[in-house]
Amino acid sequence: MGEPTAATPPEPSPDDRRRVGLKDVARLAGVSVKTVSNVVNGYVHVTPKTRARVERAIKELNYRPNLSARNLRRGRSGIIALAVPELDIPYFAELARLIVAAAEEHGLTVLIDQTGGSRHREQQVAEGIRDQLIDGLIFSPLALTADDLSARTDDTPMVLLGERIHNGPADHVVVHNVAAAKEATLHLIALGRRRVAAIGAQDDAAGETARLRLAGYRAALAEAGLPFDEGLVAPVAAYHRADGAAAMARLLDLAEPPDAVFCFNDLLALGALRTLLERGHEVPAEVALAGFDDIEDGRYGTPTLTTVSPDKREIARQAVALLVERMSGTARRGTREIYVDHRLVIRESTTGRKIP
Amino acid sequence: MGEPTAATPPEPSPDDRRRVGLKDVARLAGVSVKTVSNVVNGYVHVTPKTRARVERAIKELNYRPNLSARNLRRGRSGIIALAVPELDIPYFAELARLIVAAAEEHGLTVLIDQTGGSRHREQQVAEGIRDQLIDGLIFSPLALTADDLSARTDDTPMVLLGERIHNGPADHVVVHNVAAAKEATLHLIALGRRRVAAIGAQDDAAGETARLRLAGYRAALAEAGLPFDEGLVAPVAAYHRADGAAAMARLLDLAEPPDAVFCFNDLLALGALRTLLERGHEVPAEVALAGFDDIEDGRYGTPTLTTVSPDKREIARQAVALLVERMSGTARRGTREIYVDHRLVIRESTTGRKIP
DNA sequence: CTGAAAGCGCTTACAG
DNA sequence: CTGAAAGCGCTTACAG
Numbered sequence: 001m002g003e004p005t006a007a008t009p010p011e012p013s014p015d016d017r018r019r020v021g022l023k024d025v026a027r028l029a030g031v032s033v034k035t036v037s038n039v040v041n042g043y044v045h046v047t048p049k050t051r052a053r054v055e056r057a058i059k060e061l062n063y064r065p066n067l068s069a070r071n072l073r074r075g076r077s078g079i080i081a082l083a084v085p086e087l088d089i090p091y092f093a094e095l096a097r098l099i100v101a102a103a104e105e106h107g108l109t110v111l112i113d114q115t116g117g118s119r120h121r122e123q124q125v126a127e128g129i130r131d132q133l134i135d136g137l138i139f140s141p142l143a144l145t146a147d148d149l150s151a152r153t154d155d156t157p158m159v160l161l162g163e164r165i166h167n168g169p170a171d172h173v174v175v176h177n178v179a180a181a182k183e184a185t186l187h188l189i190a191l192g193r194r195r196v197a198a199i200g201a202q203d204d205a206a207g208e209t210a211r212l213r214l215a216g217y218r219a220a221l222a223e224a225g226l227p228f229d230e231g232l233v234a235p236v237a238a239y240h241r242a243d244g245a246a247a248m249a250r251l252l253d254l255a256e257p258p259d260a261v262f263c264f265n266d267l268l269a270l271g272a273l274r275t276l277l278e279r280g281h282e283v284p285a286e287v288a289l290a291g292f293d294d295i296e297d298g299r300y301g302t303p304t305l306t307t308v309s310p311d312k313r314e315i316a317r318q319a320v321a322l323l324v325e326r327m328s329g330t331a332r333r334g335t336r337e338i339y340v341d342h343r344l345v346i347r348e349s350t351t352g353r354k355i356p
Numbered sequence: 357m358g359e360p361t362a363a364t365p366p367e368p369s370p371d372d373r374r375r376v377g378l379k380d381v382a383r384l385a386g387v388s389v390k391t392v393s394n395v396v397n398g399y400v401h402v403t404p405k406t407r408a409r410v411e412r413a414i415k416e417l418n419y420r421p422n423l424s425a426r427n428l429r430r431g432r433s434g435i436i437a438l439a440v441p442e443l444d445i446p447y448f449a450e451l452a453r454l455i456v457a458a459a460e461e462h463g464l465t466v467l468i469d470q471t472g473g474s475r476h477r478e479q480q481v482a483e484g485i486r487d488q489l490i491d492g493l494i495f496s497p498l499a500l501t502a503d504d505l506s507a508r509t510d511d512t513p514m515v516l517l518g519e520r521i522h523n524g525p526a527d528h529v530v531v532h533n534v535a536a537a538k539e540a541t542l543h544l545i546a547l548g549r550r551r552v553a554a555i556g557a558q559d560d561a562a563g564e565t566a567r568l569r570l571a572g573y574r575a576a577l578a579e580a581g582l583p584f585d586e587g588l589v590a591p592v593a594a595y596h597r598a599d600g601a602a603a604m605a606r607l608l609d610l611a612e613p614p615d616a617v618f619c620f621n622d623l624l625a626l627g628a629l630r631t632l633l634e635r636g637h638e639v640p641a642e643v644a645l646a647g648f649d650d651i652e653d654g655r656y657g658t659p660t661l662t663t664v665s666p667d668k669r670e671i672a673r674q675a676v677a678l679l680v681e682r683m684s685g686t687a688r689r690g691t692r693e694i695y696v697d698h699r700l701v702i703r704e705s706t707t708g709r710k711i712p
Numbered sequence: 713c714t715g716a717a718a719g720c721g722c723t724t725a726c727a728g
Numbered sequence: 729c730t731g732a733a734a735g736c737g738c739t740t741a742c743a744g
Contacts, residue, residue: 019737021737032716035714062509068428070739072738086453087443114453377721393723394729424720431736
């Protein structure tokens, strides 16, 4: 009494009505909370009559289980994180869609982290910015090294995607990059091309994808008995259209420009295509073009794009399946590296044939 | 006893070591849990010396707060959901990226729901499949009606995106569709075109976007004194490239084909472009083409695509800002409809000029 | 098949 | 500035 606040009786704000809990449902239905919990979670040992009564009460009160409480009690959240560089890079957008779908089949919800490929953000992800919120992580790093990952103190189950990190610190789903790049290059050579260029080389340590695809490219040249010409290998800073466009321009300025180009991804190829058409070159008559990823844009451009198509659905499924195994603790010791199929999809940018 | 399971004593699995909690940190640091909590949450009233000791203990034990417990206690999760039809439709991928970024500035994490535009899934989203997990929802519905949304019993704060639902049941961020479509059509007419077609009409109730953009198209014709020709309006089942390609083919088969086409989104335009080039028509010389959305694909095709560019960053910012206001309870009564700017980006598909 | 009760790990009045 | 304790809403042994 006499306290300054005494004049303001603690009056519940309109939003303050208490949330409906299990207890309220139990009271209305005239059963114990255990029974309500059993009904909510679909357990068997409840008589149909009791179940019906509980369900009526749930509907009447519009009860929804509080997931924070459930998670706290169960010790898991049912949420996994997907960390990718950018959501609007078509390859990652397609992958994200498939992973969300695959996760749903396991009753899991996906939360998305965009790292922008920045080392700092990737370290945060690896160290578990959201580790107490998520049960597992599917991670496609761009800047992190295997050492970074080996040093991580967070023990949230993790599955890696992409070429960046091999040999081990975590389960890993990949495609056979060397073989796929070799196939694509051999296809160009089989068309009779002799000056086959490559766009997408990268010097820095981040360029593991580049390294593998370049190896495949070189293996194809070697197998075909063609010389390797350093001048036909165009390095890029990143794997966007603009980089491909610029690289193609440089190749066209060579004394002896290429008659075919294998681009290390589709965005590079689409950028290169743009430069070729802009400068009045016919594709594939003068320059044949192949990419990697099979993103949807390549299927509808003019010409349509020949490309290596990794089985993205399978990548998503395997990634989620591996993660689920890790999370449940049923995974065997040691990490696994799973190789997913790919196929070469031949379209107009190498054959000139129209889509029927 | 005698039960078959009696032979297997309940032995804690190696993974079962208890999680490090506030209590453990408090014990190691020699302070109360309250103090640790204060340090973790960055509150002021802790002496530097105590703070340092706590921080050392946190590091030593590699302590991470349990978010489920925090959320349970605080009554919120810091997670918002973004529900869109598909993540790999470029427009939604771009929007998702921007919304994730905007949410991050408010310390919020985004969880993504893909509805596939299915009515059933959209109803689940509206009714709060994850309502106890999320603090708010940014929703771009395709099948739901205003009535569906008015009837929802879930009271999770929600912000709507897209043209589907106007007038009211929730806060809403949109662009001026009619005005924008009119501008795009007038631009085509200003080029001297007289048979301007439209691709993207839809009969069904879902076609609110279609209705508005068609209205803008008609308004432009009227303003320019051109007749409205029903035959030049091509309906589509969906807004994908394939629909645009098919619609364009039908328009080209007319006795008097169009000399310009306004497509109600960029994917339709890219599909239409494909048909035009495939059939040997010059763009824009024979047929000029404009789209809507300004997705990245349109910036790099050949020719590049003239399009209405909504300010997507602003859409994302406004959507998150509105939602945050609702969640904090500071929003005024009544729902708001926020119009975001757009501009017409003129590129080669109407002017034929090359990008410098 | 059902009930009463403990406890998941936090935050936050309430006292000091 | 710090401590002891209640309670968020669940799930789940433990009894019956």
